Amino acid sequence: MISVTRWFGEKRLRAIEHDQGSPLSYLRQMLRVSPTHFFTFIKIMPLARFRRALPPEAYHLARIVTARHEHGGTCLQMEIGLAQLAGLRLPLLHAVLDESPCVLPPELAEVYFFAETVARGSGEEDHWREAIMRRYGEVGIIELAQAISITRLFPTVMHVMGYAAPGASHHRQDGVPDR
Numbered sequence: 001m002i003s004v005t006r007w008f009g010e011k012r013l014r015a016i017e018h019d020q021g022s023p024l025s026y027l028r029q030m031l032r033v034s035p036t037h038f039f040t041f042i043k044i045m046p047l048a049r050f051r052r053a054l055p056p057e058a059y060h061l062a063r064i065v066t067a068r069h070e071h072g073g074t075c076l077q078m079e080i081g082l083a084q085l086a087g088l089r090l091p092l093l094h095a096v097l098d099e100s101p102c103v104l105p106p107e108l109a110e111v112y113f114f115a116e117t118v119a120r121g122s123g124e125e126d127h128w129r130e131a132i133m134r135r136y137g138e139v140g141i142i143e144l145a146q147a148i149s150i151t152r153l154f155p156t157v158m159h160v161m162g163y164a165a166p167g168a169s170h171h172r173q174d175g176v177p178d179r
Contacts, residue, residue: 005035012042020078026163041157048150049082053139056086061108062115062144063151064096069119071155071164079151107135111144118148 009031017024031038051059060083067079083093095103101112114128132140158164 005039006031009035009038016042016045021081022074022078026158026161029161044150044153047146048154050146051143053143054136054147056083057088057092057108058111058136058140059143059147060086060088061092061096061104061111062147064093065112065115066119066148066151067155068097069116070152071158073164075151075155075158075164110135114144115148 010028013024013027013031016027027038027041030041054062060079064076064079064083067076080093080097092104092108095101096112101109101116104112110128110131114125114132117124117128129141132144136143155164
């Protein structure tokens with residue numbers, strides 16, 4: 001039974017890697033060592049793509065800002081790829097990756113600053129949370145909470161398992177074409 005379970009897990013991993021365009025070695029190790037842990041962990045994948053209330057630009061911008069703070073490597077690459085698949089324009093991606101929130105439209109600058117303060121843990125979120133609440137309502141705050149949290153989960157698991165170092169370089173090794 002284990003071989004069928006692992007075969008199914010490998011098939012699922014290949015599909016996820018294909019969709020995200022990035023190798024998932026840490027998940028492959030998890031599958032090899034404990035298929036039970038692997039299958040429990042991947043149950044969160046629908047949460048990693050869940051978006052209903054926020055516009056795609058706000059949702060992906062928050063995830064990119066978070067990934068940049070958590071881990072500048074593979075996770076940031078995956079978030080950029082997902083944002084591009086969602087149709088985010090290159091000028092928007094460049095503004096976020098260049099850490100130039102002032103060139104963003106006001107509604108996206110608010111999301112940027114909110115995600116930034118949450119990622120830094122600065123305790124200055126209240127002002128930005130109020131702005132997000134006015135613009136997107138309580139459901140928008142909930143969706144940002146989920147987006148930011150799930151974005152932080154993957155680099156944490158990778159780091160704990162020895163697949164990523166925290167604080168990796170996050171400046172313009174991002175795979176986004178130059179302007």
